Amino acid sequence: DIHMTQNPVSLSAFIGDKVTITCRASQDISRYLGWYQQKQGQSPKFLMYYASNLLSGVPSRFSGSGSGTEYSLTITGIQPEDAATYFCQQCYSYPLTFGSGTKLEIK
Amino acid sequence: QVTLKESGPGILQPSQTLSLTCTFSGFSLSTYGMGVGWIRQPSGKGLEWLANIWWDDDKYYNPSLKNRLTISKDTSNNQAFLKITNVDTADTATYYCARISNYSGDYFDYWGQGVMVTVSS
Numbered sequence: 001d002i003h004m005t006q007n008p009v010s011l012s013a014f015i016g017d018k019v020t021i022t023c024r025a026s027q028d029i030s031r032y033l034g035w036y037q038q039k040q041g042q043s044p045k046f047l048m049y050y051a052s053n054l055l056s057g058v059p060s061r062f063s064g065s066g067s068g069t070e071y072s073l074t075i076t077g078i079q080p081e082d083a084a085t086y087f088c089q090q091c092y093s094y095p096l097t098f099g100s101g102t103k104l105e106i107k
Numbered sequence: 108q109v110t111l112k113e114s115g116p117g118i119l120q121p122s123q124t125l126s127l128t129c130t131f132s133g134f135s136l137s138t139y140g141m142g143v144g145w146i147r148q149p150s151g152k153g154l155e156w157l158a159n160i161w162w163d164d165d166k167y168y169n170p171s172l173k174n175r176l177t178i179s180k181d182t183s184n185n186q187a188f189l190k191i192t193n194v195d196t197a198d199t200a201t202y203y204c205a206r207i208s209n210y211s212g213d214y215f216d217y218w219g220q221g222v223m224v225t226v227s228s
Contacts, residue, residue: 046208046215
């Protein structure tokens with residue numbers, strides 16, 4: 001199984017800050033990585049696929065990058081509605097696996 | 108508009124079989140390339156993928172659940188099902204069904220609201 005290590009576990013940011021969440025795979029996943037946002041009490045929302053492709057409707061302040069085993073999600077210009085837990089997911093191989101999540105708090 | 112909704116027993120006892128139903132609209136599991144998956148999330152914890160089923164009845168399971176899972180579908184009624192046998196307290200979680208995306212890779216682009224399942228004696 002491919003293990004996804006996500007960091008940090010939690011972080012706090014002010015409105016307008018830039019934050020980066022990282023996801024490391026236990027082997028090369030060739031950019032088959034997605035990001036999800038889960039707000040408190042809600043289902044996950046699909047944000048991004050193939051490491052850097054934003055879904056339609058997702059604000060452009062969200063961006064993704066990476067290759068091989070190292071990937072990141074960056075939010076540039078944090079907004080109050082970005083408070084959530086963010087998860088990465090690899091789909092390079094089965095079983096599909098998720099990172100453990102990063103909880104973003106807005107100060 | 109794609110929607111999915113899970114239903115289940117709410118509470119069950121250890122060793123019983125958990126039966127979950129996902130009723131969806133806005134797409135068809137008889138359409139080439141379509142698929143539905145099940146993912147669960149214990150309270151306050153992360154996401155665990157359980158199983159996927161495809162339009163052609165191809166199925167993938169998480170081997171960590173060791174043959175306890177059975178996924179199936181009813182194309183006519185736009186439903187997908189998941190059974191988990193011999194449950195125990197570790198199976199207590201919110202269970203989600205989700206559509207598998209058409210993007211490059213097996214991601215989940217639409218999710219149901221989730222159904223909470225508690226295993227308790």
